[in-house]
Amino acid sequence: MSGKTTLPDQTPREATVAREIALRHGNRADALLEILHDLQEQLGFVPEAALPALAKSLNLSRAEVHGVVTFYHDYRREPAGRHVIKVCRAEACQSMGANELVSMIERFLKVKLGQTTADGAITLEAAYCLGNCALSPAVMVDDRLIGRVDAGKFEKIAAECRS
Amino acid sequence: MSKVFVPRDSAARSVGADEVAAALAAAGHQVIRNGSRGLLFLEPLVEVETRDGRIAYGPVTVEDVASLPIATAGAHRLRLGKIEDHPYLRNQERLTFARCGITDPVSVPDYVAHGGFEGLNKALGLAGSAVVAEVTGSGLRGRGGAGFPTGIKWKTVLDAQADQKYVCCNADEGDSGTFADRMVMEGDPLMLIEGMTIAALAVGATKGFIYIRSEYPDAIAIMKEAIGAAIAANWLGANIQGTDKSFYLEVRRGAGSYICGEETAMLESLEGKRGTVRPKPPIPALEGLFGKPTVINNVLSFAAVPFILAQGGAAYMNYGMGRSRGTLPFQLAGNIRQGGLVEKAFGVTLRELVEGFGGGTFTGKPIRAIQVGGPLGAYVPASQLDLAMDYETLAAAGAMVGHGGIVVFDETVDMAAQARFAMEFCAIESCGKCTPCRIGSTRGVEVIDKIVAGEDRDANLELLSDLCQTMTDGSLCAMGGLTPMPVMSAIRHFPEDFDKPAALAAE
Ligand SMILES: Cc1cc2nc3c(=O)[nH]c(=O)nc-3n(C[C@H](O)[C@H](O)[C@H](O)COP(=O)(O)O)c2cc1C
Ligand code: SF4
Ligand code: FES
Numbered sequence: 238m239s240g241k242t243t244l245p246d247q248t249p250r251e252a253t254v255a256r257e258i259a260l261r262h263g264n265r266a267d268a269l270l271e272i273l274h275d276l277q278e279q280l281g282f283v284p285e286a287a288l289p290a291l292a293k294s295l296n297l298s299r300a301e302v303h304g305v306v307t308f309y310h311d312y313r314r315e316p317a318g319r320h321v322i323k324v325c326r327a328e329a330c331q332s333m334g335a336n337e338l339v340s341m342i343e344r345f346l347k348v349k350l351g352q353t354t355a356d357g358a359i360t361l362e363a364a365y366c367l368g369n370c371a372l373s374p375a376v377m378v379d380d381r382l383i384g385r386v387d388a389g390k391f392e393k394i395a396a397e398c399r400s
Numbered sequence: 401m402s403k404v405f406v407p408r409d410s411a412a413r414s415v416g417a418d419e420v421a422a423a424l425a426a427a428g429h430q431v432i433r434n435g436s437r438g439l440l441f442l443e444p445l446v447e448v449e450t451r452d453g454r455i456a457y458g459p460v461t462v463e464d465v466a467s468l469p470i471a472t473a474g475a476h477r478l479r480l481g482k483i484e485d486h487p488y489l490r491n492q493e494r495l496t497f498a499r500c501g502i503t504d505p506v507s508v509p510d511y512v513a514h515g516g517f518e519g520l521n522k523a524l525g526l527a528g529s530a531v532v533a534e535v536t537g538s539g540l541r542g543r544g545g546a547g548f549p550t551g552i553k554w555k556t557v558l559d560a561q562a563d564q565k566y567v568c569c570n571a572d573e574g575d576s577g578t579f580a581d582r583m584v585m586e587g588d589p590l591m592l593i594e595g596m597t598i599a600a601l602a603v604g605a606t607k608g609f610i611y612i613r614s615e616y617p618d619a620i621a622i623m624k625e626a627i628g629a630a631i632a633a634n635w636l637g638a639n640i641q642g643t644d645k646s647f648y649l650e651v652r653r654g655a656g657s658y659i660c661g662e663e664t665a666m667l668e669s670l671e672g673k674r675g676t677v678r679p680k681p682p683i684p685a686l687e688g689l690f691g692k693p694t695v696i697n698n699v700l701s702f703a704a705v706p707f708i709l710a711q712g713g714a715a716y717m718n719y720g721m722g723r724s725r726g727t728l729p730f731q732l733a734g735n736i737r738q739g740g741l742v743e744k745a746f747g748v749t750l751r752e753l754v755e756g757f758g759g760g761t762f763t764g765k766p767i768r769a770i771q772v773g774g775p776l777g778a779y780v781p782a783s784q785l786d787l788a789m790d791y792e793t794l795a796a797a798g799a800m801v802g803h804g805g806i807v808v809f810d811e812t813v814d815m816a817a818q819a820r821f822a823m824e825f826c827a828i829e830s831c832g833k834c835t836p837c838r839i840g841s842t843r844g845v846e847v848i849d850k851i852v853a854g855e856d857r858d859a860n861l862e863l864l865s866d867l868c869q870t871m872t873d874g875s876l877c878a879m880g881g882l883t884p885m886p887v888m889s890a891i892r893h894f895p896e897d898f899d900k901p902a903a904l905a906a907e
Contacts, residue, residue: 267690269672270655274614301673308674309655311614323615327576328771331821332734332809333762365658365775365825366576367615369411370807371440371732371739380617384414 252290254279259294266295269305273312282313318353318360320398323377326363329370338374339363341388346395358399402470404429405447405454407501409436409586410618411579416461417444423465435587437501438741439488447483448473456483488757493719494743495707495727496700500587506625508633511590517635519709523598524643528558531602535705537713539725544570544661544698545774545802545878547724547791550705553695556685557603560693565605567596567647567695568670568688569702571612571619572654572661575774577733577805581699583741585612585619588703589626593636593649595702598709599695600647608647609689611666613654623651658775658829662877663696665831676831677877698803700729721747724790724801732758734771734807744789751785754808765810769818769894773802775825776882778889779818798889800882815894820848822886830879836871837880843867844887851898861891861898 258275262268272291277283283306292302306312324339339350346354346361353360369375372384378394386394406412406421424446425431439445445458448470455473457464458480469476480486503510511517523531536551557565569592573581584592596608612620627649630636638646652670654660660669664678667689688694704726708716716726724746730753732739737759744753754760754770761767767782778799780787787797794801809818823844830837847864851857868884875881891898 265672267670267672270669271653274653274655295672304674305672309657311654311656327825328775328818328821329577329734329805329807331818332807332813364615365829366574366578368573368579368582369414370577370579370734370805371736371741372411372414372443373734375414377615382410382414382618384411 251280251284251287255287255290256294259291264294264296266297269295269297269302270309273306273309277312281316285314318357320358320379321360321362322394322398323362323364323367324350325365325367325369325373325375325377327366327370329366330374333373335374338386338391342391345388345392356399359395402429403432403449404470405432405434405449406444407436407587408433408505408618408622409443409583410616411440411583412436412443412445413618415443415459419462420444420446420460420465423462424470427465427470429470432504434503435500435505436583436741437483437489438497438583438743439486439738440740441738442480445480445483453482453484456480456486488738488740488742491757492743493727493745495716495719496584496591496703497588497729497741497743498707499591500583503588505587505589505622506629508590508629508635511588515710516590516706517594519706520594520598520601520635521641522709523601524641524645526601528602528604531598531709532558534713535602535708538704538708538716539713539720539723540701540704540708540716541724541791542698543700543704543728543803544663545575545800547801550697550701553685553697554599554602556683557605557693557695560686562693564607564690565603565693565695566689567599567603567605567608568666568697569596569608569610569699570661570663570666570696571610571616571699572658572666573613573616573699573803574658574661575776575803575805577771577807578731578774578803579733580729580731580741580804582616582619583729584699584703585616585623589623590630590635591703591706592623592699593626593630595705596649597636597640597647598705599697599702601645603693603695605695606646606648608649609670610649610651611654611660611670612651613661614656620651620653627651658825659831659877659879662831662879664877666696667694674831676833677879679876700803719745721745721788721790722792724792728789728801728804730789730804730806732806732808735761735763735810736808737762737764746790747788749785750780750787750789750806753789753806754785758808761808761810763810763812765812767808768811768813769809769815769890771807771809771818771886772805773800774805775822776800776878776885777802777805778885779815779893780889781893798885798892800885815890815897816848816852819887819890819898820845820852822883822890823848826879826883834874834876834880836874837876837883840867840871840880841883844871844883848887852900854901857899864891
């Protein structure tokens with residue numbers, strides 16, 4: 238256990254939300270990925286405090302749930318910015334200058350991949366192929382795919398995220 | 401009021417299709433959101449229905465909309481003429497993608513009007529073994545990468561005795577440079593449903609899952625819509641078309657893990673667990689999902705099946721060369737002028753694809769390297785453009801077809817950097833089960849860095865080669881087992897990139 242005795246063992250809201258979502262999926266352990274996705278959609282991340290409740294609902298050990306949460310890149314352990322921008326770093330996009338694009342974006346937003354901008358507007362993440370390899374380089378803003386991204390296009394995207 | 405078509409495919413949307421569709425609707429036109437024709441370099445592609453067929457304009461921007469002569473389908477700077485006459489489409493052999501871009505993807509009546517459910521209709525009247533025989537006779541091999549004969553896999557599941565069997569579709573499409581699965585799911589999802597349902601009838605399964613990567617939110621949404629439409633029209637669910645056959649289908653999202661495209665890791669993931677690879681045996685056909693006999697196929701494998709049932713295995717077998725039968729939807733990607741989806745019979749050369757269809761590089765510079773078959777595929781030098789695309793020819797050349805992704809690089813590419821990335825990617829995505837893959841890939845990155853820095857170059861090149869051999873021999877799955885393919889092909893074909901003078905390398 239973490240030994241952080243200052244925090245209550247379960248933040249009620251997070252545990253309640255977790256229980257509700259699990260129930261919606263029939264408390265099926267095989268639906269754990271779906272449940273975690275739903276949880277993240279609702280809370281913005283997968284809070285530690287939700288895991289014991291999930292484990293109980295699904296009849297799994299805490300370690301099993303924890304193992305799944307940490308295995309998959311998608312699940313965030315802490316809150317993200319208001320928008321998440323994923324930049325493709327895979328080969329087709331590399332051939333169209335993805336590495337330079339990533340550097341440009343990092344300079345422009347003043348964050349590295351995996352970080353959130355100071356104003357909390359944007360979390361920048363790496364992706365490995367977004368399925369838009371004929372229109373590289375590609376980024377994804379929340380659920381919206383964007384192709385043929387260059388500096389000008391990106392600055393517009395960032396401005397929209399901040400508005 | 402004219403009827404116009406604007407794709408809802410996410411690649412088309414990524415360059416403004418929604419905005420164009422909205423502008424056309426605002427101008428009073430009836431807008432239908434079709435799938436993409438796969439001429440992605442022309443997206444957003446707007447098609448206008450006329451008595452003589454569909455006239456296309458593209459790539460259209462919102463600013464262009466006002467000037468488009470929709471009512472007459474007349475002359476315009478962006479007019480491409482009848483889309484079927486466009487050489488990029490006309491020169492393809494579209495069996496799987498025959499309907500994509502023509503229909504409204506989630507309309508059952510559209511689907512049926514264009515030959516949809518003919519295959520399933522036939523399968524409903526056949527014994528499972530007859531369906532399997534048709535698929536075996538087609539020569540279809542798995543399109544996910546390994547190229548295993550689909551009919552043989554199905555027969556194993558058919559012959560297995562169990563109270564429950566499953567059909568699982570691998571729609572993880574993690575390979576960079578590939579998007580054909582996505583285009584099927586967004587552009588003709590009912591075809592995938594039909595293919596999976598035929599598989600279920602063939603082997604006696606009643607429950608199926610489509611495992612779609614989370615990077616594909618549009619595909620996930622459209623697939624769910626299509627499942628709803630298929631159920632409503634009684635082509636899916638209980639007592640399909642009034643028969644005693646039932647099949648229930650569910651979409652599951654991945655969670656950003658490349659290794660979950662490996663079939664046994666996918667099964668773990670579908671069971672709600674960490675995506676680690678299972679040792680084989682047992683094979684999934686005998687002990688798959690929840691330990692039950694399971695058919696696992698790629699989207700394109702299932703998508704080929706409706707044609708095979710409707711037209712007969714022999715009709716599919718007629719295409720292709722050697723032991724590679726039928727067609728493959730190739731995906732032209734990366735630094736290419738005319739990127740998109742090109743479905744051709746096996747045997748087409750890399751040159752026809754990349755130069756003929758693709759029109760060379762996007763930048764206009766000479767082609768230097770082509771990565772064929774995803775991140776675990778080989779880098780092929782421009783001197784080998786005349787290779788015929790079939791499983792055996794590529795294997796003999798130390799390369800692989802994989803899922804049909806073709807990523808073009810121009811002369812500015814640094815092949816040592818590409819080799820390093822292959823190792824880095826393996827380190828990021830390794831499931832961690834075996835040491836050669838988990839540790840070897842991280843070591844690989846370090847060794848390549850040393851080579852590039854000019855540190856003990858010869859000794860380190862040898863070390864890298866040994867390391868690759870260890871990964872090839874000692875990995876449980878093709879993640880660790882094939883990462884050496886891009887690495888060693890880069891060294892073999894582009895040794896000069898690993899042997900730059902130290903001063904240059906330090907730049
Ligand atoms: C690391 C790795 C990743 C894979 N990714 C995919 C994938 O994204 N999609 C897919 O269909 N097959 C993928 N495969 C291949 C599957 O393991 C399996 O062979 C395939 O789904 C079987 O279907 P098929 O016979 O129709 O090709 C991958 C294999 C490995 C080793
Ligand atoms: S080769 Fe890599 S990805 Fe495959 S089982 Fe071993 S550790 Fe996992
Ligand atoms: S490689 Fe970037 S979208 Fe596929």
